[in-house]
Amino acid sequence: xxxxxxxxxxxxxxxxxxxxxxxxxxxxxxxxxxxxxxxxxxxxxxxxxxxxxxxxxxxxxxxxxxxxxxxxxxxxxxxxxxxxxxxxxxxxxxxxxxxxxxxxxxxxxxxxxxxxxxxxxxxxxxxxxxxxxxxxxxxxxxxxxxxxxxxxxxxxxxxxxxxxxxxxxxxxxxxxxxxxxxxxxxxxxxxxxxxxxxxxxxxxxxxxxxxxxxxxxxxxxxxxxxxxxxxxxxxxxxxxxxxxxxxxxxxxxxxxxxxxxxxxxxxxxxxxxxxxxxxxxxxxxxxxxxxxxxxxxxxxxxxxxxxxxxxxxxxxxxxxxxxxxxxxxxxxxxxxxxxxxxxxxxxxxxxxxxxxxxxxxxxxxxxxxxxxxxxxxxxxx
Ligand SMILES: [Mg+2]
Numbered sequence: 440x441x442x443x444x445x446x447x448x449x450x451x452x453x454x455x456x457x458x459x460x461x462x463x464x465x466x467x468x469x470x471x472x473x474x475x476x477x478x479x480x481x482x483x484x485x486x487x488x489x490x491x492x493x494x495x496x497x498x499x500x501x502x503x504x505x506x507x508x509x510x511x512x513x514x515x516x517x518x519x520x521x522x523x524x525x526x527x528x529x530x531x532x533x534x535x536x537x538x539x540x541x542x543x544x545x546x547x548x549x550x551x552x553x554x555x556x557x558x559x560x561x562x563x564x565x566x567x568x569x570x571x572x573x574x575x576x577x578x579x580x581x582x583x584x585x586x587x588x589x590x591x592x593x594x595x596x597x598x599x600x601x602x603x604x605x606x607x608x609x610x611x612x613x614x615x616x617x618x619x620x621x622x623x624x625x626x627x628x629x630x631x632x633x634x635x636x637x638x639x640x641x642x643x644x645x646x647x648x649x650x651x652x653x654x655x656x657x658x659x660x661x662x663x664x665x666x667x668x669x670x671x672x673x674x675x676x677x678x679x680x681x682x683x684x685x686x687x688x689x690x691x692x693x694x695x696x697x698x699x700x701x702x703x704x705x706x707x708x709x710x711x712x713x714x715x716x717x718x719x720x721x722x723x724x725x726x727x728x729x730x731x732x733x734x735x736x737x738x739x740x741x742x743x744x745x746x747x748x749x750x751x752x753x754x755x756x757x758x759x760x761x762x763x764x765x766x767x768x769x770x771x772x773x774x775x776x777x778x779x780x781x782x783x784x785x786x787x788x789x790x791x792x793x794x795x796x797x798x799x800x801x802x803x804x805x806x807x808x809x810x811x812x813x814x815x816x817x818x819x820x
Contacts, residue, residue, distance in 0.1 A: 440465070440536070442496050445488040445525075447471070447481045450798040451759040453805030454727040456790070457484055459528040461496055467531035468790045470698045470729040471524020473516045474755075475807045483521035491525065497536070499529045503704045519677035519701050526702025527733045527786065534785035541786060542739035545707060552777040553738040555747040556581040556620065558725075560754045564608040571612040571619070579776040581645065581746060583620040584609065586635075589810045589818040592628040602635055606642040618645040618746075620671065625652040626819045629662075636666035645746075646671035646692045646721075652819065659688035674723035676700060679709045686716040692745055696723040698730045703737060710741045719745035725753055728761045732770065732786040739780050747778070759798065766791045 444460040455472040471480050487506050494502065506522045507513060534541045542548055557579045559570035567584065574582050586602050602621075609619040621644045623632065632650045639647065646669045650662050653675045663670055671692035676682055677700050682693055693713045697706050710720045720741055722734045731749055738744045751761050751771070762768045766789040770781060781787055810818040 440496060442491050442494055445484065445492060447484050448795045448799035449477055449481070449802035450727065450764060450795060451801060451803045451805075452756045453477070453803055455481060455524070456727065456729060456764070456795055457524045457528055458790075458792070458795075459491075459496065459525065459532060461532060463536075465496075465532050465535050467496070467528035467535065467785065468729050468788075469524035469527035469529075469531065469702070470727055470733070471521045472698055472726065473520045474725070475805060476517065477803075477805070479517045480520045480524075483517050484525065487521055487525060496529050496532045499526065499533065499704060502526075502529065503701070507701065514677060516675075516677055516699055519705075520699045523696075523698045523700065523702035523705070524729075526704050527697065527729060530703045530733070530736070531785040538784050540739075540782055540784060541703065541733075541736040542780075543782075545703075545736070545740045548739045548780055549742050550739060550744070551780045552774070553735055553744070553747050553780075554580065554777050555749050555773070556583050556618075556776075557749075557751075558582070558753045559584045559609075564604045567605050567608045568612055571609050575612070575617065578773060580616075581618040581620070581776065582609070582613075583622055583648070583748070585626075586621045586623045586647070587626060589812060589820075590626050590628075590631060591812060592630070594628075594631045594634070599631075599634060599638070603638055603642075606639050606644060610642040615643075620645045620648055622648040623650050624820070625649045625675075627651060629655050629658045632658075632662055633665050636662060636668050640666045640668050644668055648672065648694065649674070656684055656688075659685055659690060663689035671721060673709075674699065679705060679712050682709055682712060686713065686718055690718065692719045692721050694721050694723045694748075696726075696730075697733045697737065698726055699723075703733055706737055707741070710737065710743060714743045719743050721745040722747060724748045725750045725755060728765050728771065728788055729786065729790065731761065732788045735770070735778055735780075736786060749778075764791050764794050764798070765789060 669691035
C-alpha cells in the first residue's frame with residue numbers, strides 16, 4: 440500500500456482537515472490546525488506531503504520521526520500541528536486496513552465511557568448560574584469556563600472578586616458531586632495567580648487551567664505550592680520534552696492537543712510520561728470531529744485519563760458545528776455527560792467528504808481577537 444494523494448480543506452468555524460488517500464482505496468482523515476494560523480499549517484502539510492506521497496502508510500512511527508526531525512529545524516506549533524494531523528490520518532488508515540479501532544492497536548480499551556465537559560460562557564454570576572444549570576440539565580457532570588476576561592497585570596480587588604464570584608456561583612449550582620474547571624487562559628499574571636489560587640481553593644475547582652502563560656513556566660513550582668488547587672496546562676506545548684518541566688513542578692493535569700502536539704503518537708507518549716509523575720491527561724480539544732475522535736481513541740486506552748474537552752456548543756463555533764462534518768453523529772452522542780466506546784474501525788467516524796469539500800469552497804480566515812487594556816496597551820486574550 441502506498442500513499443497516493445494528500446489534500447487539505449479549510450472548514451469553518453476555524454478548522455482544517457487533511458485527507459490521505461492510498462492506492463488501496465483506504466482513506467484516512469486528520470485535523471492539522473493551529474486556531475488562527477491555519478494557512479501556515481496548510482503550507483507545512485504540503486511540504487510534508489512531498490515526503491509522504493509514495494510512502495507506505497503503515498510505517499507511522501518512522502514517518503513521525505522523519506516529519507518531526509528530518510528537516511533539521513524542528514518544533515513549534517506550525518510543524519507539530521502539521522505532523523499531528525497527518526499522524527491522525529495514518530492511524531485512521533491503519534485501523535481501517537485491519538478493521539479495528541485505533542484504541543485496539545494501542546493496547547485495547549481500559550474504559551468504556553469517556554467523561555467530557557461542556558463549556559459555559561457568561562460574564563456575570565447570573566449568566567454563569569443559568570449556563571451551568573443548562574449543562575447539568577443536558578446531562579453533563581462537569582463544565583469549564585474562563586476565570587476572567589482581560590485582567591490588569593496587578594488586578595484590582597474588584598477584578599479579583601469577580602473571579603471568586605464566578606467560582607462560588609459555579610460551586611453553588613453544581614453542588615459537591617459535580618466539577619468545574621476554571622481557565623485562566625494565560626490572561627493572569629504570575630502575581631495575580633498567586634493572589635487568586637489560595638482564595639479559589641475553598642470552591643474546589645477540578646483544576647485551574649493555564650494559570651500563567653507558557654512564557655512564565657518558571658513560576659509553576661511556586662504556584663503549585665501556593666494552594667491546594669490542581670493546576671492544568673499544555674494546549675500551547677508541542678512535544679513531550681516541553682511537558683517535562685511542568686511535570687517536575689507538580690502540575691496535576693496535562694492538556695496536550697492531539698492536533699498541536701504531534702498527534703496520537705506523541706500524545707500517547709506524553710500520557711505515559713505523565714503517568715510516571717502521577718499526573719492525569721485531559722486533552723485540549725475545542726476543535727472539530729476528527730480531533731475529537733482521535734482524543735477518544737486515546738481516552739479509551741489511556742489509564743491516567745481524566746476528562747475530555749469538546750467543542751459542541753462552544754462560543755467559538757459560529758456558522759458551523761462539529762456534527763456538520765460527519766455522516767453519522769452516533770459516536771458523538773452523549774450519555775449522561777460521557778461518550779461511549781465503539782468498535783468502529785480507525786478513528787471511529789465517517790467524515791462527510793461532500794460537506795468538507797463544500798466547506799473548503801467557503802473556507803475561513805478565523806483570527807483570535809486582539810485585546811487591549813483600558814489605557815490602549817496590548818492585553819492577553
Ligand atoms: Mg484553555
